[in-house]
């Protein structure tokens with residue numbers, strides 16, 4: 001292995017460590033939501049600092065590789081991809097933190113039936129699943145696996161769209177619970193964005209391996225590829 | 226402890242002062258790159274560590290150069306012994322017009338070693354370390370001059386390694402080579418670091434970035450900045466260094 005190969009391998013390992021950390025945050029965030037477990041939510045919020053520290057470290061690693069090794073072709077695309085994936089991971093971390101804060105602040109009289117009828121937990125599980133899929137695609141450099149998330153995302157879209165009507169309906173019947181209900185809607189929006197981050201990362205993986213830019217193409221085109 | 230130390234070193238060629246009060250400490254098992262514009266004194270400074278400048282009549286030095294803490298310009302130092310410890314590789318590969326085998330063991334022959342087993346072993350080991358063995362193992366008796374430039378340079382490195390130095394000085398060892406041979410030499414340097422202390426002069430800034438742990442930037446005989454290579458290439462402290470590494474010089 002050349003020196004650059006060793007550096008790139010290390011960068012990949014570090015990226016995967018951060019990624020696993022973010023995925024763990026997502027899982028803990030989901031569990032805390034499901035059980036309205038405030039201790040777990042607190043843990044998520046505390047660990048967010050580690051995610052941020054990782055982001056800075058990976059940024060610096062990429063900067064060093066650019067400055068010291070002047071990577072070209074697939075190596076260049078790889079470091080560019082990591083730089084953007086790093087950013088997506090950090091944002092995903094922020095989103096989980098937001099969800100954990102909701103759990104931490106939620107009233108004890110929160111109607112847990114809402115979790116069920118909005119399918120938010122199901123949506124959350126699907127988002128986590130997407131993140132796992134993309135991480136595996138990154139690890140194995142498998143673009144067909146990366147492409148899977150474009151389909152997986154459809155479930156998130158579906159739940160997201162239907163949530164509007166469900167929540168509007170619920171508010172009409174329970175006008176006393178508006179705050180918590182709207183907050184839940186914002187969580188659904190957040191999860192939608194986790195899905196977007198996963199898709200962005202999938203696009204970056206395809207970009208670096210196949211040198212194809214999928215960004216800004218329609219979903220149908222992406223799924224067809 | 227430091228492997229190499231220079232303390233307040235001045236060098237003159239006649240009345241021309243070409244190294245100005247330079248101090249530097251270099252740790253064992255590291256790669257240090259000397260960079261800077263042509264004529265800034267990199268080669269002169271590098272050659273101080275194996276007393277190669279002694280051959281130049283007008284050469285005069287002030288200050289102290291130490292290897293493993295002992296002054297190599299001391300009267301008792303035997304220069305031949307010193308050169309065994311401090312190997313040097315030059316810009317242009319300079320194999321002797323002899324076989325590949327004889328080139329590698331040249332230094333050992335001078336030391337009077339005749340045992341064929343020892344010599345054979347040294348040839349194989351040195352060529353392997355220099356990442357040349359696989360390419361030449363079936364033609365060790367062929368002339369070294371029949372090798373390509375990149376192979377000749379690795380042969381010269383093997384010749385240097387055969388006498389088991391602890392320090393290797395390299396003056397632009399890859400500047401006459403194509404990109405593939407250059408990459409091979411660079412990988413080699415990276416691997417040799419675990420056993421040797423390496424100081425390399427290079428005009429190729431990317432090369433300094435790729436292979437070195439620390440970088441020293443020289444300008445008109447002064448050591449302007451000496452730091453982690455990472456720092457020199459991402460955030461140098463001195464404006465002159467910044468201008469040089471970004472190519473905005475002059």
Ligand SMILES: Nc1ncnc2c1ncn2[C@@H]1O[C@H](COP(=O)(O)OP(=O)(O)OP(=O)(O)O)[C@@H](O)[C@H]1O
Nearest residue numbers: 238243261262263264265266267268269270281283
């Ligand atoms: N044998 C010599 N006699 C007199 N002056 C010399 C001699 N060798 C070098 N010089 C002068 O000393 C200064 C430093 O030269 P040196 O060869 O060390 O520079 P360098 O940084 O290695 O340059 P380059 O990048 O061109 O190899 C220059 O001004 C040069 O002209």
Ligand SMILES: [Mg+2]
Nearest residue numbers: 267268269426
């Ligand atoms: Mg020179």
